[in-house]
Amino acid sequence: MNTESRTPIDFYFDFSSPYSYIANEWIDALAARHGRVVRRRAILLGVTFQAAELKSPVSYPIKRDYALRDFARSARFEGLPYLMPSTFPIPTQNAARVFWWLQETQGAEAAAAWTRSAFRAFFTRDIVLSDPAALRALLAESGVDAEAAEAAWSDPVWKDRLKQANEQAIAAGVFGAPFFVIDGEPFWGNDRKLQMERWLGQGPY
Amino acid sequence: MNTESRTPIDFYFDFSSPYSYIANEWIDALAARHGRVVRRRAILLGVTFQAAELKSPVSYPIKRDYALRDFARSARFEGLPYLMPSTFPIPTQNAARVFWWLQETQGAEAAAAWTRSAFRAFFTRDIVLSDPAALRALLAESGVDAEAAEAAWSDPVWKDRLKQANEQAIAAGVFGAPFFVIDGEPFWGNDRKLQMERWLGQGPY
DSSP: OOSSSSOOEEEEEOTTOHHHHHHHHHHHHHHHHTTOOEEEEEOOHHHHHHHHTOOOGGGSHHHHHHHHHHHHHHHHHTTOOOOOOSSOSOOOHHHHHHHHHHHHHTOHHHHHHHHHHHHHHHHHSOOOTTSHHHHHHHHHHTTOOHHHHHHHHTSHHHHHHHHHHHHHHHHTTOOSSSEEEETTEEEESGGGHHHHHHHHHHOOO | OOSSSSOOEEEEEOTTOHHHHHHHHHHHHHHHHTTOOEEEEEOOHHHHHHHHTOOOGGGSHHHHHHHHHHHHHHHHHTTOOOOOOSSOSOOOHHHHHHHHHHHHHTOHHHHHHHHHHHHHHHHHSOOOTTSHHHHHHHHHHTTOOHHHHHHHHTSHHHHHHHHHHHHHHHHTTOOSSSEEEETTEEEESGGGHHHHHHHHHHOOO
16 A cells, blocks of 8 residues: 555654553554554653643552553553563653654664664563663664764754654643544544544544 | 353443443443443542542643543444533532432332433433433433432432442542443443453453
8 A cells, every 4th residue: 555645643652651662562553554654753741741731640649550550451452561660650851862863864764663672671671761871782782873872862953853842742732642643633542542443444433 | 141140340430421421331231241240330520539639631721622522532433422511520419319319229220221311411412410400301201200319319318328439439449430340450441441341251361
């Protein structure tokens, strides 16, 4: 199918979001089934939470217990491995800046490969992406030049690029992750997969 | 299938919750497919929100726009009619007290019939359940003795019964609606339908 003639699916995510990890594993196949490509957009959920006056589900004690259980169950439901990170949530600006650096210097495939690698490392191997040494080791293991990546995450150019991405997300109405936009229609959450599939298959309903 | 030998599915809901309206339409068939019965528990979401320090999604301006869109889309996804109530959210203590009065004086089927009738009235016909006159008319139309129902919703006995239900819900970890418990496993949200179906079919995963 010609994937160029249709608009991409925008996929907003934060590297510290369990539901984003899960969605990242199914979104490409879903898009491909409907002749679409995925346009990934790494953001910082904390920034969109602040703009929308929201907080993480795990910051509410009663909701937290449920959320931790649901993260793991939702991963298993999709047939995915899951290990609750021992440090959670974590600041993800360095991983996200690396994403934008790869996206804009090496292209969408390199950025998507890094996304997969970083999500799997954090949510199945307890690799703390906010720790510079752990991040460098993961980058090297993932076939990315770790030294160049570290230079990128310290560079105002890529700091600004991430800031722009956060601002664009807020302007687009994003207040959580994963957040998808298909032809202007917003879908929030890993649990909107079936609604997205129907939208892609039959159009607006 | 013998439905007596298996524990019921607990279904907590508030009459002002759109996702609870949707779930109320599919939960009986889901339960029946797996030889279960549904144990409905009308509660006041405001009370559980307060206990969990949460608020309604529509109380956050940015989330509100998405939520209103998602309510309607989620209903259409299930093939259900939906009309956003002109007054929303509403206090639902009277409708909920009628539920408990019916449940304990006439049984689960009468209470389930009232639940269906009240949800459909509010979410497809803009009948404001918090308005006593509208509520009386709906009760009469639904085959319930409206005078007796009004006496019940003003009676300390049924006020207390609802209060107990709220307290039991909080003790069970309920912080939103619809909220389901299957053999001790909690499921929050209309969008957990498939996870529940799998849990019922194959057991814990």
